Amino acid sequence: MQQYRNTATATPRYDAVIVGAGFGGMGAAIQLKRLGLDDFVILEREGDLGGTWHVNRYPGLAVDIASFTYSYSFEPNPYWSRVFAPGAELKRYAGHVAHKYGLRRHMRFSTVVEGARWDEAGQYWTVHVRGGETITARYLLTATGFLSQPRTPDIDGIETFRGMIVHSADWDDSCELAGRRVAVIGTGATAVQLIPEVAREAAELTVYQRTPIWVTPKLDWRIPRPVQRLFARVPVTQRAARMVNSAVLEAIMVVGVLHYRQARFTNKGAELLARAHLRRQVKDPEVRRRLTPDYSFGCKRPTFSNEYLRTFNLPHVRLETTPIARVEPDGIVTADGRRTAIDVLLLATGFDLWDVNFPAFQITGRDGRDLGSWWRTTRFQAYQGVTMPGFPNLISLNSPYSYSGLSYFTTIESQMRHMKRLFGELRRRRATTFEVTRRANDEFLDRVTARLADSVFVLGACASARSYYFNQHGEPALLRPTPTLATLREAGRFPLDAYTYA
Numbered sequence: 001m002q003q004y005r006n007t008a009t010a011t012p013r014y015d016a017v018i019v020g021a022g023f024g025g026m027g028a029a030i031q032l033k034r035l036g037l038d039d040f041v042i043l044e045r046e047g048d049l050g051g052t053w054h055v056n057r058y059p060g061l062a063v064d065i066a067s068f069t070y071s072y073s074f075e076p077n078p079y080w081s082r083v084f085a086p087g088a089e090l091k092r093y094a095g096h097v098a099h100k101y102g103l104r105r106h107m108r109f110s111t112v113v114e115g116a117r118w119d120e121a122g123q124y125w126t127v128h129v130r131g132g133e134t135i136t137a138r139y140l141l142t143a144t145g146f147l148s149q150p151r152t153p154d155i156d157g158i159e160t161f162r163g164m165i166v167h168s169a170d171w172d173d174s175c176e177l178a179g180r181r182v183a184v185i186g187t188g189a190t191a192v193q194l195i196p197e198v199a200r201e202a203a204e205l206t207v208y209q210r211t212p213i214w215v216t217p218k219l220d221w222r223i224p225r226p227v228q229r230l231f232a233r234v235p236v237t238q239r240a241a242r243m244v245n246s247a248v249l250e251a252i253m254v255v256g257v258l259h260y261r262q263a264r265f266t267n268k269g270a271e272l273l274a275r276a277h278l279r280r281q282v283k284d285p286e287v288r289r290r291l292t293p294d295y296s297f298g299c300k301r302p303t304f305s306n307e308y309l310r311t312f313n314l315p316h317v318r319l320e321t322t323p324i325a326r327v328e329p330d331g332i333v334t335a336d337g338r339r340t341a342i343d344v345l346l347l348a349t350g351f352d353l354w355d356v357n358f359p360a361f362q363i364t365g366r367d368g369r370d371l372g373s374w375w376r377t378t379r380f381q382a383y384q385g386v387t388m389p390g391f392p393n394l395i396s397l398n399s400p401y402s403y404s405g406l407s408y409f410t411t412i413e414s415q416m417r418h419m420k421r422l423f424g425e426l427r428r429r430r431a432t433t434f435e436v437t438r439r440a441n442d443e444f445l446d447r448v449t450a451r452l453a454d455s456v457f458v459l460g461a462c463a464s465a466r467s468y469y470f471n472q473h474g475e476p477a478l479l480r481p482t483p484t485l486a487t488l489r490e491a492g493r494f495p496l497d498a499y500t501y502a
Contacts, residue, residue, distance in 0.1 A: 012124035022051020025143035059197035061087035078231030115362035144360035186348035196307035218304035257298035271297035281309035296460030300467035365391035417491035440498035
């Protein structure tokens with residue numbers, strides 16, 4: 001990896017640098033403002049704010065967690081058009097939040113961070129930006145998201161394909177699908193949204209599936225204007241809807257997955273629901289068999305859809321489960337020698353979390369410790385999913401064991417609470433530097449890994465899931481195995497002596 005020479009001055013330019021202008025970065029910025037730290041900059045590699053809701057614009061894009069829950073609890077949007085809002089509405093919501101809380105003036109777009117180094121003498125971070133600029137700040141907050149580094153499949157010959165290749169995370173609006181022979185590689189949550197839309201236009205559609213996904217019914221409907229007005233005028237009604245939705249998700253997706261030993265019946269109930277949904281939606285028993293996962297519900301992130309499965313009933317749609325051998329200039333050849341001619345290749349192949357996303361750029365802490373190398377050569381770990389020993393004044397908002405509940409906003413708001421308690425103690429002590437202790441970090445790691453012993457990841461049949469929940473060591477180190485309310489409570493009550501202050 002490239003090494004950087006520290007060119008910082010004796011006093012940092014900013015109180016803080018936030019890397020990422022998605023919902024995580026904006027949540028951190030809002031909390032900094034509440035804490036009285038208004039001299040900060042938000043660096044964003046894309047041309048506008050919104051994170052995944054700016055980058056992703058593929059056909060069919062929508063939130064896959066009910067909109068009541070997929071938003072800041074302190075900034076509800078009463079005007080969602082549907083229970084599962086389209087992606088464009090999430091983008092507009094992000095713009096609304098930025099405007100209301102005065103965040104745009106802090107943002108710098110098209111700014112790529114290549115690395116950051118802790119300056120021991122000055123007790124601050126030097127952030128290195130592509131083009132040679134360096135920016136110094138007392139605190140560094142990384143909010144680069146969990147799904148920010150698209151994965152391109154390593155398939156022999158893919159570079160020789162003469163047609164258009166489009167990754168779902170880099171959608172090309174000029175991509176013409178009508179009347180074309182289209183192939184989609186991947187059947188994860190993105191593909192579940194994309195494939196029905198592609199099938200409406202393509203003359204022929206071949207879906208290449210490596211691992212099937214559990215799909216349950218999507219209780220989606222348009223939210224009438226009178227209900228929107230009720231939410232706006234009587235906010236408690238929307239809070240109630242959020243509470244009910246969160247409780248259902250907690251029971252089905254969190255309890256049944258993370259507390260599999262104690263609530264196996266919940267997990268099995270969700271699996272039975274998904275199997276019944278598959279039977280109702282797909283006519284051909286052989287296609288149903290190939291669309292049925294052979295791993296336990298929850299080993300890989302499940303999703304909701306009323307359209308995806310029934311797409312495979314269409315005469316011009318074919319499900320291909322034989323592995324791909326190679327891509328040719330005008331087609332795909334599977335391992336059994338069969339060749340399918342295609343004009344457009346769509347990649348719904350997900351993201352690379354564990355090899356390049358943790359972290360998304362080089363971070364060098366105390367004594368030259370490289371965060372990415374430390375995680376990969378020891379274990380992926382972060383105290384409360386936020387901080388790491390050896391990395392003072394670093395808040396990592398997308399870290400191992402940080403994702404809590406099913407909505408990303410649960411994670412964001414728990415980390416905002418953690419920041420409030422931590423920076424409040426800094427102010428009380430008149431200190432400027434914090435660092436989590438090795439003991440606190442190790443105790444937290446031992447606790448969460450012990451709790452995972454009750455999860456479906458350990459007790460279920462997950463070997464064939466190929467889930468991004470698991471890192472290269474086979475550890476499900478993404479999700480925090482505690483109930484949502486417990487996570488929020490602990491974020492505001494963690495022991496203050498878990499940190500050292502200076």
